[in-house]
Amino acid sequence: MATVIDTVGGLRPRHPEKQANPETPVLRKPEWLRVRAPGSTGYNATRAVVKQHGLTTVCEEAACPNIGECWSQNHATMMIMGEICTRACAFCNVATGKPNLLDPTEPARVADAVAKMGLAHVVITSVDRDDLADGGAAHFAAVVRAIRAAAPATTVEILTPDFLRKPVSAAELVIEAKPDVFNHNLETVPRLYLSIRPGARYYHSLRLLERVKERDPDQFTKSGLMVGLGESKEEVMQVMDDMRSAGVDFLTIGQYLQPTRRHAPIDRFVTPDEFKAYEEIARAKGFLMVSASPLTRSSHHAGEDFARLKAARLAKDAAA
Numbered sequence: 001m002a003t004v005i006d007t008v009g010g011l012r013p014r015h016p017e018k019q020a021n022p023e024t025p026v027l028r029k030p031e032w033l034r035v036r037a038p039g040s041t042g043y044n045a046t047r048a049v050v051k052q053h054g055l056t057t058v059c060e061e062a063a064c065p066n067i068g069e070c071w072s073q074n075h076a077t078m079m080i081m082g083e084i085c086t087r088a089c090a091f092c093n094v095a096t097g098k099p100n101l102l103d104p105t106e107p108a109r110v111a112d113a114v115a116k117m118g119l120a121h122v123v124i125t126s127v128d129r130d131d132l133a134d135g136g137a138a139h140f141a142a143v144v145r146a147i148r149a150a151a152p153a154t155t156v157e158i159l160t161p162d163f164l165r166k167p168v169s170a171a172e173l174v175i176e177a178k179p180d181v182f183n184h185n186l187e188t189v190p191r192l193y194l195s196i197r198p199g200a201r202y203y204h205s206l207r208l209l210e211r212v213k214e215r216d217p218d219q220f221t222k223s224g225l226m227v228g229l230g231e232s233k234e235e236v237m238q239v240m241d242d243m244r245s246a247g248v249d250f251l252t253i254g255q256y257l258q259p260t261r262r263h264a265p266i267d268r269f270v271t272p273d274e275f276k277a278y279e280e281i282a283r284a285k286g287f288l289m290v291s292a293s294p295l296t297r298s299s300h301h302a303g304e305d306f307a308r309l310k311a312a313r314l315a316k317d318a319a320a
Contacts, residue, residue, distance in 0.1 A: 014095045015262065017088040024265040026258060032272055033255065033294050052113075077123040077159075077299040078110050080143055081136045085127035087199040091187070091226060093259035094127060102132070107142040111150035121303030122147065123183075125159035128199070135163040137170035141177035155306055157181035157222075159298055162205050171208055175215045181250070181306060182212045183222035183298060186243070189235040196229060196264055206246050213247035220288075220309055224252035224298045227278075230267040236278065240285050250289040250309055251282050254296035270294065288312040 013019055084099040085092070114122050124143055129136040140160065147156055158179045163171045175182065190202040212221050223243055225236065236253075243251060253275065258266050272294060279292040289309040291301070 015088075015260070017096055018090075018260070018262040021262040023261040024258075026261060027266050027269070029257075030269050033257070033269065077125055077302075078113070079125050079127065080106055080110065081126045081129050081139055083127065086130040087128040089187075089199065090196045090264035091229070091256060091259075093263070099127065099129060099131060102129075102136070102139050107139070107146035108150075110143050111146035114147050114154055115151040119151065119154050119303075121155045121157065121306050122151075123157045123159060123299040123302050124179075125299070126161060128161045130164070130199075133166070134170040134173070135161055135166040137163060137166070137173045140174050144174075144177040144179050155180040155303075157183060157299070157302055157306065159183040159185065160208075162200055162208055164199075164201060164204055168211075171211060172215060175212050175219065178216070178219065181220045181222050181302075181309075182209075183224070183250075184208050185224040185252075185298060186239060187224070187226055188229055189225075189231045189239055191235060192229055192231060206242055209243070209248055210246035217247075220250060220306075220313075221246075221248045222250035222252070222298070223248050224254070224296075226256040227253060227270045228256040228266050228268055229264060237281060240282050240287075244285050244287065249287065249313075250305070251287045251291075252296050252298055252300075253278050253282075253290075253292040254300075255294040288316065 079094075081102060082099045083095060084097045085094045086096075086099060088096045110124070124140075124147075126136060126140060140158065144156055144158065147154060156179045158174070158181070160171075160174060160182070162184060163174075184205060186202065186205050187200075188196045193200060193202050209221050209223055212219055225239060227236065240251065255270055256264075256266060258264065275292045275294060275296075279290045282290040282292065289305060289312055291305060
């Protein structure tokens with residue numbers, strides 16, 4: 001369990017915006033959410049490569065429950081543009097504050113790590129960089145191009161910020177870098193945005209996903225939701241419809257887990273049977289790929305899921 005007195009660089013609170021929040025009880029996890037502590041040989045090998053190249057991973061920064069499994073299989077999700085985010089989302093464990101300047105060596109370091117790890121599929125995400133004129137779009141595109149040059153056989157999935165209040169050309173710059181999968185998570189239902197994702201706007205995020213399909217119809221799009229924050233089943237189904245209207249191919253749904261006592265509290269633990277029902281509904285609505293389970297996260301099993309996503313498109317095209 002992380003605590004709100006974690007610091008980044010000295011005594012600065014990790015989540016300064018949450019210091020005045022009241023503490024809420026941390027609910028005991030049900031059996032289906034308990035995972036084994038990391039520490040395998042494969043986990044240690046992945047950790048060594050990450051540290052050697054001075055990389056930041058969302059696996060560590062967001063306290064992902066799947067880190068032991070993923071790192072033991074030589075898969076880590078790289079988080080670029082630093083480890084400090086300009087947003088203060090109520091669900092997120094990534095540190096909030098004023099970020100450092102972009103590191104121009106980062107694209108090459110990420111690409112070198114991808115090549116050395118021999119990754120067939122890599123996921124690149126980032127903090128929000130509202131302080132930058134383009135939201136970090138040019139840097140994101142540079143990372144994708146560097147990976148293409150260093151590891152041409154590796155497929156690239158990106159999980160981007162929303163580029164809110166940035167020129168349209170910023171998002172287009174990332175789209176035109178031609179990742180294999182463009183992911184941007186809606187995270188929750190529109191009613192909960194003000195309390196859960198206050199720095200974002202639901203319809204702007206939806207429009208970003210739609211714009212990807214307009215610019216490059218062949219590019220796979222992906223988005224994810226957390227459940228257990230107080231949303232209703234009907235609201236989740238409406239978000240599914242909104243995503244399909246925007247052409248989203250791949251939907252992920254996972255259980256929200258409270259990082260600290262001062263983050264948004266868990267409303268309830270959604271059961272595995274309910275996740276199965278969400279998956280069946282989403283497939284019926286036309287998503288090419290759906291991953292819905294308590295431990296589902298955007299990049300969990302991303303490589304295997306990408307292979308299934310391609311196969312699903314081929315099967316759909318063959319049946320048309």
